[in-house]
Amino acid sequence: RKEVEQDPGPFNVPEGATVAFNCTYSNSASQSFFWYRQDCRKEPKLLMSVYSSGNEDGRFTAQLNRASQYISLLIRDSKLSDSATYLCVAYTDKLIFGTGTRLQVFP
Amino acid sequence: DTGVSQDPRHKITKRGQNVTFRCDPISEHNRLYWYRQTLGQGPEFLTYFQNEAQLEKSRLLSNRFSAERPKGSFSTLEIQRTEQGDSAMYLCASSLARGGDTQYFGPGTRLTVL
Numbered sequence: 001r002k003e004v005e006q007d008p009g010p011f012n013v014p015e016g017a018t019v020a021f022n023c024t025y026s027n028s029a030s031q032s033f034f035w036y037r038q039d040c041r042k043e044p045k046l047l048m049s050v051y052s053s054g055n056e057d058g059r060f061t062a063q064l065n066r067a068s069q070y071i072s073l074l075i076r077d078s079k080l081s082d083s084a085t086y087l088c089v090a091y092t093d094k095l096i097f098g099t100g101t102r103l104q105v106f107p
Numbered sequence: 108d109t110g111v112s113q114d115p116r117h118k119i120t121k122r123g124q125n126v127t128f129r130c131d132p133i134s135e136h137n138r139l140y141w142y143r144q145t146l147g148q149g150p151e152f153l154t155y156f157q158n159e160a161q162l163e164k165s166r167l168l169s170n171r172f173s174a175e176r177p178k179g180s181f182s183t184l185e186i187q188r189t190e191q192g193d194s195a196m197y198l199c200a201s202s203l204a205r206g207g208d209t210q211y212f213g214p215g216t217r218l219t220v221l
Contacts, residue, residue, distance in 0.1 A: 008147070032208045043198055043212040044150065087149050091208040093163065094140065095200075097149030 003027055006088045006098035013078050013105055021073045021101045023088030030090035033064050035073045038085045038100065047073075047086070078105045110134075111213035113199050119219045120189055127185045128216045132201030139182050140210060141174055142198040143167065150198055156182060157204055189220045 006023035013019050025033070033050040048055065050062040050071050061074040071088055083105045088098040110133040120126050132139045137158050142150035153172070154164045158179035168174075171189075176182040186193055196217050200210040 004149075034208070041196075041217075043215050045212070046209075093207065094152045094155060095142075095150070095208070095210060096152065097142075099147070099149050 003096045004090050004098040006101050010102040017078045018076045023071045023098050025069050025090045032091045034089040036087040080105050111211050113213040113216050117217050121221050125187045129183050130199030131181045136201035137204050138202045140200040144196040191220050194220045
């Protein structure tokens with residue numbers, strides 16, 4: 001079983017839609033959590049950190065539930081430019097990535 | 108551009124050849140990480156350094172792989188006797204020791220083994 005698990009998708013949504021990604025992690029010692037965005041054949045880039053209190057950055061909202069070891073990302077009002085792979089990440093002394101969830105936003 | 112650079116960006120080699128990749132981290136960062144990413148997967152941890160000390164190596168890092176960071180600045184990753192299964196994107200990231208979770212990635216070296 002992978003240490004960080006997420007649905008690989010793809011999620012195909014129209015512009016303006018709201019889409020939610022979920023992920024679970026197995027190592028309860030994980031210290032911090034992130035969502036990264038990765039465009040095709042590029043390096044991963046940090047999208048946002050994830051906290052138990054929840055955090056929002058514009059159209060993006062992330063949430064951590066430590067009790068159920070569950071992380072979510074909500075994207076509101078999807079744009080064509082949001083099309084990418086979204087990687088769920090847990091950190092102990094290194095980053096542990098999920099396989100990524102592919103999002104395709106269509107006009 | 109995060110300030111982490113990798114060279115070369117692409118490498119095509121024949122099976123059995125040796126290859127070496129270089130990573131230059133952000134100058135004040137004392138931690139340097141190597142990850143490998145294959146198609147359809149997320150990046151997987153290979154190894155990391157704090158200054159010149161190699162602190163952890165993944166089981167993925169077979170004895171054909173060696174990494175160095177001799178002066179605590181740039182790092183090299185060498186793969187000996189390459190195999191087709193080594194074809195992947197090799198990513199380097201750097202961070203401060205305090206705040207090691209905030210890692211900045213380089214553009215990666217894409218290796219193709221024929």
